[in-house]
Amino acid sequence: MIGALLGEVFGTGxxxxxxxxxxxxxxxxxxxxxxxxxxxxxxSILGGRFIAFLLLQISALKNPLE
Structure with missing residues (x-):
């Protein structure tokens, strides 16, 4: 998850x-x-990071990795 948030900073920002x-x-x-x-x-990174965090949290709840 940290990688996705850092990717948002690097890619967008x-x-x-x-x-x-x-x-x-x-x-x-x-x-x-x-x-x-x-x-x-x-x-704009702030919004993108927040949305990415929410989507990753929702997907982790629906499909937890075991």
Whole structure:
């Protein structure tokens, strides 16, 4: 379960922000946009981690590993 939550942090927060930077730099023509995107991507992690945690808890209740 910890791996899923850490994957959410890495995938959404870090990779999402880094991959959006070149596109934003091209469209907005500013290198300051990297800081603009990191904060929203990092805050979206909170919701994603909460949803992932709930789904994993529900699936563990329905199909417990023995």
């Amino acid at each position: 870090i990779l999402g922000a880094l991959l959006s930077f070149p596109i934003a730099k091209f469209l907005l023509d500013s290198s300051a946009t990297v800081f603009f995107f990191i904060i929203p991507f990092m805050t």
